[in-house]
Amino acid sequence: MNFRKMAAGLVVLMLLxxxxxxxxxxxxxxxxxxxxxxxxxxxxxxxxxxxxxxxADAYMAQDPNVRSVTYQTIPHGSYLERITLQASxxxxxxxxxLFERAGTAFMDAGVLLDLRSALNRHDFDDFAPAILSxxxxxxxxxxxxxxxxxxxxxxxxxxFSEAGVPTPTELQARGEWTWERFREVARTIxxxxxxxxxxxxxxxxxxxxxxxxxxxxxxxxxxDDAGNVTVNSPEAIRAIQLYHDMLFRDQSVVxxxxxxxxxxxxxxxxxxxxxxxxxxxxxxxxxxxxKLPAGPAGQPGVIGQSSIVAFSRSDNPEVAxxxxxxxxxxxxxxxxxxxxxxxRNSVLESDTFINGNxxxxxxxxxxxxxxxxQAGQVLPVHEQYANLxxxxxxxxxxxxxxxxDVRAVLNELADAWRPIVAN
Amino acid sequence: MxxxxxxxxxxxxxxxxxxxxxxxxxxLGPIIAVFVFSFHDRNLLTGANIxxxxxxxxxxxxxxxxxxxxxxxxxxxTAGLVPLGVVxxxxxxxxxxxxxxxxxxxxxxxxxxxxTSAVAWAIVWRFLLQGQQGAINQMLxxxxxxxxxxxxxxxxxxxxxxxxxxxxxxxxxxxxxxxxISNLPEEIFEAARIDxxxxxxxxxxxxxxxxxxxILMVTILVTIGSLKVFDHIMLMTQGGPEHSTMVLVYYxxxxxxxxxxxxxxxxxxVVLFIISLLLALTQWSVxxxxxxxxx
Numbered sequence: 001m002n003f004r005k006m007a008a009g010l011v012v013l014m015l016l017x018x019x020x021x022x023x024x025x026x027x028x029x030x031x032x033x034x035x036x037x038x039x040x041x042x043x044x045x046x047x048x049x050x051x052x053x054x055x056a057d058a059y060m061a062q063d064p065n066v067r068s069v070t071y072q073t074i075p076h077g078s079y080l081e082r083i084t085l086q087a088s089x090x091x092x093x094x095x096x097x098l099f100e101r102a103g104t105a106f107m108d109a110g111v112l113l114d115l116r117s118a119l120n121r122h123d124f125d126d127f128a129p130a131i132l133s134x135x136x137x138x139x140x141x142x143x144x145x146x147x148x149x150x151x152x153x154x155x156x157x158x159x160f161s162e163a164g165v166p167t168p169t170e171l172q173a174r175g176e177w178t179w180e181r182f183r184e185v186a187r188t189i190x191x192x193x194x195x196x197x198x199x200x201x202x203x204x205x206x207x208x209x210x211x212x213x214x215x216x217x218x219x220x221x222x223x224d225d226a227g228n229v230t231v232n233s234p235e236a237i238r239a240i241q242l243y244h245d246m247l248f249r250d251q252s253v254v255x256x257x258x259x260x261x262x263x264x265x266x267x268x269x270x271x272x273x274x275x276x277x278x279x280x281x282x283x284x285x286x287x288x289x290x291k292l293p294a295g296p297a298g299q300p301g302v303i304g305q306s307s308i309v310a311f312s313r314s315d316n317p318e319v320a321x322x323x324x325x326x327x328x329x330x331x332x333x334x335x336x337x338x339x340x341x342x343x344r345n346s347v348l349e350s351d352t353f354i355n356g357n358x359x360x361x362x363x364x365x366x367x368x369x370x371x372x373x374q375a376g377q378v379l380p381v382h383e384q385y386a387n388l389x390x391x392x393x394x395x396x397x398x399x400x401x402x403x404x405d406v407r408a409v410l411n412e413l414a415d416a417w418r419p420i421v422a423n
Numbered sequence: 424m425x426x427x428x429x430x431x432x433x434x435x436x437x438x439x440x441x442x443x444x445x446x447x448x449x450x451l452g453p454i455i456a457v458f459v460f461s462f463h464d465r466n467l468l469t470g471a472n473i474x475x476x477x478x479x480x481x482x483x484x485x486x487x488x489x490x491x492x493x494x495x496x497x498x499x500x501t502a503g504l505v506p507l508g509v510v511x512x513x514x515x516x517x518x519x520x521x522x523x524x525x526x527x528x529x530x531x532x533x534x535x536x537x538x539t540s541a542v543a544w545a546i547v548w549r550f551l552l553q554g555q556q557g558a559i560n561q562m563l564x565x566x567x568x569x570x571x572x573x574x575x576x577x578x579x580x581x582x583x584x585x586x587x588x589x590x591x592x593x594x595x596x597x598x599x600x601x602x603x604i605s606n607l608p609e610e611i612f613e614a615a616r617i618d619x620x621x622x623x624x625x626x627x628x629x630x631x632x633x634x635x636x637x638i639l640m641v642t643i644l645v646t647i648g649s650l651k652v653f654d655h656i657m658l659m660t661q662g663g664p665e666h667s668t669m670v671l672v673y674y675x676x677x678x679x680x681x682x683x684x685x686x687x688x689x690x691x692x693v694v695l696f697i698i699s700l701l702l703a704l705t706q707w708s709v710x711x712x713x714x715x716x717x718x
Contacts, residue, residue, distance in 0.1 A: 081680040084467045109469040204661060257554050257575045313470075386681040390489075397575070397664035 034067040035316040037323060040083055040096030042076040048339060049073075052327075055335070059326050066319060072096075083311075087111070092313035094320035100134060100305040103143060104383045107135075112142040113310040113317055118325035119144070126330065131343040134378050135307055143307030144328040147275070147340035150372030151213060151302040153293070154262060154276065155269035157286035163189040168269065168290035179217055179242055182293045186252035189268050196254045198246070199270040203256035207396045208380055208389060213271050214239040216302050217295025222380045229417045232410040239295070240399070241406045248402040256400045273304050274341070274369055277359035289360065291368055301376030341373060348373075384420050391416050454696065460689035467683040479690035490691070492666055493674040496581070497698075500670055501649040503585040508645045509638065512593050516600030534594035541591070545658035548587040549574065552659075577667040580660050584668055588655050592648070596641045603637035604630075636710075643706045650699055671695050 039056075043049070049071055056069035072093065074082045080102055086092055098106060106112050116124075119141060127144075135143035153168050160167045165185045171177040186197035201209040208222060211231070215221065220236035223229050230236060247253045254260050254267055262270035263279045271292060280287050292300050308327060310320040326332065333342045337353040347353055348370065355362040360369070382388055395413040398404055461480070464473045483490050519530050536544060551558045552573040560570035573583040607630065615629050631638075653672045656662060662669035662677070671691065679688030 084680075084683060088467050088470065105468065109466070111468060111470075204663075255554060257572055258556055259550060259553055260556070386677075390677060390681070393663055394665040397577075401575070 034065055035319045036067050037069045037094045037316065037320060038072055039069060039323075040072045040074055040079075040093040042074055042079050042097060044073040051335060051339070055327055055332050058332075059323055063319075063322075066323070069323070087311065087313050092311050092315075094314035094316060095308065095310040095324050097146070097306050098143060098309045100307075100378055100381050101385050103135060103307065103309075104381045105385065106309070107137060107142045108383045111312050113312050113314070113321050114140040114142060115144065115310060115321050115324055116141045118318075118321040119328075122325050122329040126344045126346050128343055128345050128348065131305075131373070134305060134381065143309040144324060145305050145307045145343040146328060146333070146336055147306045148343055148373055148376075149273040149275055149304045149306075149341055150369060150376050151271055151292060151304065152274055152368060152372060153269055153271055153290045154280070155288055155290065156262070156265065156267070157288050159189065159193060159195060159268040159285075160185075163192040163268075165189060167288060168293075169288050172290050177290065177293050179214060179239075179293045179295050183242065183246050183250065183252075186246060186268075187250045190250060190252040193268075195266065195268060196258075196260055197252040197268045199254040199260065199262050199267045200243070201271065203396075203400060208392065210396075210400075211236075211240060211243075212302055212379060213292050213300070214243045214295070216300030216377065217293060217297060219295070219297025221377075223382065223417070223421045227422045229414045229421050231417065232407070232414040235297070237407050237410055240410060244399075244404065244406050247400070274357075274360065275339075277357070281359060289364055289368055291372055301372045303373060303376035303378055305378050341369065382421065384423070388417060388420055391420060457689045457692050457696070460686055461693045463686045463689075465684070465686035465689070467679070467685050469683075472686075475686070479687050482687065483690055483694070489666065489669070489674065493669050493671045494694075496667065496669055497650065497671045499581060500585060500652060500668075501646060503582070504589060504649040504652075505642060505645050507585065508589045508593065508596065508649075509642055511589055512596035512641065513600055513634075513638065515593060516597045516604060519597065520601060520604050530597075533597050536591045537594040539591070541654045542658060544591050545587065545655050548583075549659055552583055574660055575664050577665045580664055580668050584652075584655050584659055587659065588649075588652065591655075592645075596645065599641055600634070600637060603634055607633055639706065639710055643703065646702055646706070647699055650695065650702075671698075 037056075039052070041048075041052070052071055053069075056071075060066045060069065079099075083093055083096065098112075116139060119127075131145050131148050132141065135141060135145065155168050157167055165188050166174075168177055168182075171181060171185070182198075189195065189197035200213065203210055211222060215236050218235040218239035220230060220233050220239055222231045222236075243253070247255055260266040262268075262272075263276070263283070265283065265285060274289070277289070292302065294300065308324050310317065310324045314320040328344075330344060330346055333344050333347045334350055334352050336342065337347050337350065338356040338358075342348055342353060354365045354370075357365060392413060395409055395416065399406065399409045399413075462474060462476060464471060464475045464478070466472075515533055519526060519533065552560075554560065554572045554575070555564075555570075557570075557573070559573070563570040571579045573579050611629065611633070612625060615625055620628065651672055652670055653676065656668055656670055656673045657676075660668040662673050672695065675688050675691045675695065678684045678691060
């Protein structure tokens with residue numbers, strides 16, 4: 001008797017659990033009077049958070065209907081998983097940061113709010129069109145780039161002088177700062193110091209990005225906007241062959257799997273984003289920054305871009321969009337510019353941006369950073385980026401190995417990518 | 424009488440209730456949900472949830488070559504990990520059962536990896552195994568061997584992950600074996616000796632058969648644990664090189680949280696569930712044949 005009741009109870013409980021898991025997630029919630037906003041970001045830096053909190057305080061002061069703004073720091077590595085999981089659990093953030101690789105997929109999935117009408121209230125024409133373009137679809141604007149970070153060369157000046165070779169800045173001044181010349185210099189550094197001369201983007205974490213700095217100088221792209229795979233174009237093959245030779249013939253570049261690090265003083269130079277300058281605050285060696293080396297296609301610019309977006313599953317979509325517009329108005333973007341390269345023309349030219357970076361001098365900002373931003377092409381994006389990455393992995397693993405046939409592997413990679421990119 | 428029994432039963436049910444409710448909500452519920460999801464085209468990003476019948480299963484069996492590769496990799500991982508893990512734990516347990524100077528230190532060293540964070544462990548192994556600069560290849564170089572690029576070479580990557588995992592978890596199984604060994608009745612060994620058994624016979628004909636229930640239990644634990652490997656793969660190889668360490672769980676994670684295809688990921692998870700179930704059933708049926716002594 002009792003057992004039967006118990007069993008019946010269990011079945012009911014099981015059904016309830018299943019229902020709870022299987023139920024859809026699109027049920028609208030009643031509009032609340034006072035809005036509580038949640039904003040996700042991947043920085044836990046106290047200086048960043050203090051600035052963001054003060055922006056939130058100013059916003060709440062002008063709109064009494066906003067009761068609270070909570071900043072939620074999520075590590076970069078699990079950022080997308082966490083915000084999508086929260087959204088599917090009816091706990092979506094209202095707004096937050098988003099990086100360029102995810103932007104396209106999120107826009108196409110319809111999970112970002114169109115911010116255009118909110119932005120129109122805050123001098124929309126001030127945004128630099130080239131910087132904004134990735135986040136636009138026709139008239140709609142789905143994200144406001146708050147950090148448009150050019151990839152630059154950081155170098156250890158002590159190691160260059162120890163090897164008796166000119167620094168990137170000196171080569172740049174002579175107009176000799178090209179990949180071909182860099183290859184010679186790197187070989188000398190390797191021979192004379194025994195250390196690696198350069199560390200490119202990480203082979204494991206950002207495998208597609210590895211190819212970008214060299215390819216950009218040769219005028220090549222991994223794929224183009226028209227849906228063509230161009231990773232095996234003659235220019236691309238030349239660029240990758242050169243980098244391959246530096247890696248395995250000259251052994252002057254940190255190879256895959258090797259954990260030698262520029263910021264720890266093991267490597268003479270690296271290509272990365274200017275936000276990494278903060279890591280050099282306490283090193284006891286001389287360092288400098290320069291543009292990326294040039295190539296047959298001239299001076300390349302490669303930029304990584306993160307935007308502030310509002311999520312369409314927010315309980316308060318209008319407030320969320322308005323908050324994003326407020327956060328990126330001229331005044332607030334000027335304040336953000338001490339940390340993040342801005343997207344408003346008025347701020348790009350402002351003194352706060354040029355002279356406000358605690359780690360990089362005004363002269364370098366004006367001569368290296370600003371031109372790199374203006375010339376820049378945003379890193380490769382695609383709505384199927386994750387799928388392209390998984391597909392590419394076996395080919396890239398074979399490519400970055402001594403003795404690989406660069407042309408043959410890139411041709412195979414292009415064949416594997418073509419159906420996904422064109423789709 | 425009946426009433427007393429009923430009251431006792433009620434108290435008993437109340438005692439197991441917390442565990443049971445937790446099991447239903449956090450284990451059984453999700454398992455059932457995964458079966459339901461596997462018949463849907465679900466997308467975590469868009470929130471789409473459309474019933475598609477067997478389409479996910481058709482895709483898995485007919486259109487996804489990576490699925491077969493991950494199944495193969497998972498089997499290779501298990502086939503490598505289980506014998507290595509069980510034999511190593513048994514040998515270490517037998518050695519550390521002996522009373523010799525420093526046995527406490529020896530036991531501590533064996534057990535230390537178990538309480539080390541898996542993340543720290545995997546990252547340290549990545550350093551040890553990195554190309555020619557890694558400590559392992561530098562030690563090999565001293566004796567004139569040029570070691571491979573362990574984690575970058577498709578023929579050694581899986582082996583490297585298996586070894587790092589075996590060493591990490593051996594200590595836990597050593598403890599189980601130690602408990603079993605110290606419970607073995609001395610008088611049986613004495614009787615065997617009197618009957619003229621030598622050390623070898625004593626070990627293979629007496630000790631091992633009597634340890635069989637424990638060996639089987641550890642084998643089951645290690646096997647099922649091996650199907651769940653995720654952290655070592657994620658941190659050491661990320662499924663590479665050339666997908667040679669892409670195991671089923673890591674592929675499920677890829678489909679679910681990188682591509683947001685939770686429907687298809689659930690289909691793959693159903694396969695994992697069935698494999699685990701079959702393995703457990705097989706091992707329990709073998710159990711009857713290997714139990715030489717059971718109380």
